[in-house]
Amino acid sequence: MKKVIIIGYGPAGISAAIYLKRAGIDPLVIGKDLGALEGYADLIENYYGFSEPIEGKKLIEQGIEQAKRLKIEVLHDSVISLKPGETGFTVVTTKHKYQAHSVLLSTGKTRTTLNIPGFIKYRGKGISLCATCDGYFYRKKKLAIIGCGAYMLHELEYLNRLTSDITVFTHGNDLDSDLEYPIIKDQILSFKGTDKVTHIETTQGLYPIDGVFIALGVPSSIDFASQLGVIVEKNSLVVDENYQTNVEGLFAAGDIIGGKLQIAKAVYDGMEAADAIYQYLKDKT
Amino acid sequence: MVIVLTKENFDQEVLKSHLPVLVDFWATWCGPCQRVHPILESLSEEVRGLAKICKLDVDAEYEIADDFGILSIPTIVAFKDGKVINSMIGVQSKETLKKMLGL
Numbered sequence: 001m002k003k004v005i006i007i008g009y010g011p012a013g014i015s016a017a018i019y020l021k022r023a024g025i026d027p028l029v030i031g032k033d034l035g036a037l038e039g040y041a042d043l044i045e046n047y048y049g050f051s052e053p054i055e056g057k058k059l060i061e062q063g064i065e066q067a068k069r070l071k072i073e074v075l076h077d078s079v080i081s082l083k084p085g086e087t088g089f090t091v092v093t094t095k096h097k098y099q100a101h102s103v104l105l106s107t108g109k110t111r112t113t114l115n116i117p118g119f120i121k122y123r124g125k126g127i128s129l130c131a132t133c134d135g136y137f138y139r140k141k142k143l144a145i146i147g148c149g150a151y152m153l154h155e156l157e158y159l160n161r162l163t164s165d166i167t168v169f170t171h172g173n174d175l176d177s178d179l180e181y182p183i184i185k186d187q188i189l190s191f192k193g194t195d196k197v198t199h200i201e202t203t204q205g206l207y208p209i210d211g212v213f214i215a216l217g218v219p220s221s222i223d224f225a226s227q228l229g230v231i232v233e234k235n236s237l238v239v240d241e242n243y244q245t246n247v248e249g250l251f252a253a254g255d256i257i258g259g260k261l262q263i264a265k266a267v268y269d270g271m272e273a274a275d276a277i278y279q280y281l282k283d284k285t
Numbered sequence: 286m287v288i289v290l291t292k293e294n295f296d297q298e299v300l301k302s303h304l305p306v307l308v309d310f311w312a313t314w315c316g317p318c319q320r321v322h323p324i325l326e327s328l329s330e331e332v333r334g335l336a337k338i339c340k341l342d343v344d345a346e347y348e349i350a351d352d353f354g355i356l357s358i359p360t361i362v363a364f365k366d367g368k369v370i371n372s373m374i375g376v377q378s379k380e381t382l383k384k385m386l387g388l
Binding site: 083084123124125126128130132133134136137195196211226227228229230231232233238246247 | 312314315316317318319320321324354356357358359360374375376377378381
């Protein structure tokens with residue numbers, strides 16, 4: 001059982017990890033990519049302490065190295081599920097499963113939206129982003145799941161309990177595992193329907209379906225938030241003055257809570273969130 | 286107080302209400318739905334006399350959920366003079382819910 005798992009190793013996550021470590025708490029930091037600064041074309045010139053401009057990617061990499069030097073456990077992996085556990089949270093990555101008393105979401109805000117005609121129109125009308133929220137409406141129905149990786153397999157495992165009639169749509173991607181379900185690898189062109197979705201149109205034709213579940217790539221913080229019941233407003237997670245969401249023990253910091261999309265602000269968030277998490281863990285024990 | 290809706294009282298409490306009404310479509314098996322309840326309890330105290338706050342279990346009252354095409358929960362729907370004026374999917378803050386009711 002971990003005291004705290006930090007998801008995301010950008011400025012907010014690493015800063016929180018450093019302050020927690022200093023307070024005597026060993027966090028586990030899990031990150032999958034370098035976030036918004038990975039492909040940032042310009043050099044960073046406005047952050048304190050660098051006499052010469054620095055590449056965004058390099059700054060983030062150095063932050064991760066700094067954490068490792070301070071003996072903070074940093075894991076390069078993708079979180080595919082975050083659920084409430086008996087006394088805290090269960091965090092599932094592509095390779096591991098952990099329990100934690102508290103979680104800090106500091107994943108940044110890059111989000112893959114599905115740019116397919118009909119997606120917005122039928123969201124909530126047959127298209128769902130959360131199997132555990134909406135799966136029950138589709139018991140014994142004809143379902144499609146869109147995805148190709150560990151996240152899709154995780155959602156598929158859940159849907160499989162509700163119906164056996166599931167078709168996997170990879171939307172042009174390869175599938176890296178064998179499945180006993182029909183698999184359609186063609187690009188999806190549109191979602192069609194009446195007052196709710198009835199068909200998926202691909203380059204090869206029309207497929208009738210009753211419901212569509214989206215599990216492309218890896219889940220974003222907004223996906224985790226929706227599945228846990230965190231209040232989301234204007235695509236940001238809502239936190240209180242202690243950086244805690246409306247879900248007890250779940251904290252958030254950095255770009256994902258909105259405000260200025262700046263490194264200085266993310267570092268500040270991380271520091272404050274670390275204090276709040278320290279206090280939260282102390283009050284619990 | 287949050288009013289529990291059924292087939293028997295839906296017309297009276299929602300469609301014939303003189304006050305704006307908020308209806309939370311939820312189910313016992315839906316994790317995020319459980320986070321809506323404390324927000325509704327607190328909201329119902331705040332808007333007492335100005336609006337009605339209700340919840341409807343989509344399993345127990347599936348006919349009504351079907352009528353409104355609910356396929357994703359939590360879905361929160363605001364009614365005024367018997368008509369739907371706003372609808373949102375997912376957990377919302379008290380401030381957003383008040384805006385949905387026009388308060």
